[in-house]
Amino acid sequence: MSILDITTMTWSTLIQSQSPLTHILYTATLLPNGLIVYIGGESGSSLNLNFTDIAQIQIFDTKSYTWSTKV
Incomplete structure (x- = not known):
């Protein structure tokens, strides 16, 4: 994931x-x-993409840099 710091206008990579x-x-x-x-x-790989269920929501917390899923 790439993150843009808008105060310094620099990119960083979050692994x-x-x-x-x-x-x-x-x-x-x-x-x-x-x-x-x-x-x-x-979602999926470049060779096997599937529609994402609209009831499955991915959430990224910009304060803790963590992902969660709500279904």
């Missing part, structure tokens, strides 16, 4: 072992509490 599969064509919304909610799209 995580718990990040979800690659996602494309999703919608992402930043909430006031620092959570980014990812809904929809497709």
Whole structure:
């Protein structure tokens, strides 16, 4: 995951072992509490993409740099 620091306009790379599969064509919304909610799209590998269940929501916490899933 790449992170842009908007105060210094520099990019950094966050390496995580718990990040979800690659996602494309999703919608992402930043909430006031620092959570980014990812809904929809497709996930999987480049050779085997599947539609993501709209009831499965990926959440990234920008304060703790952790992922969680809500179903």
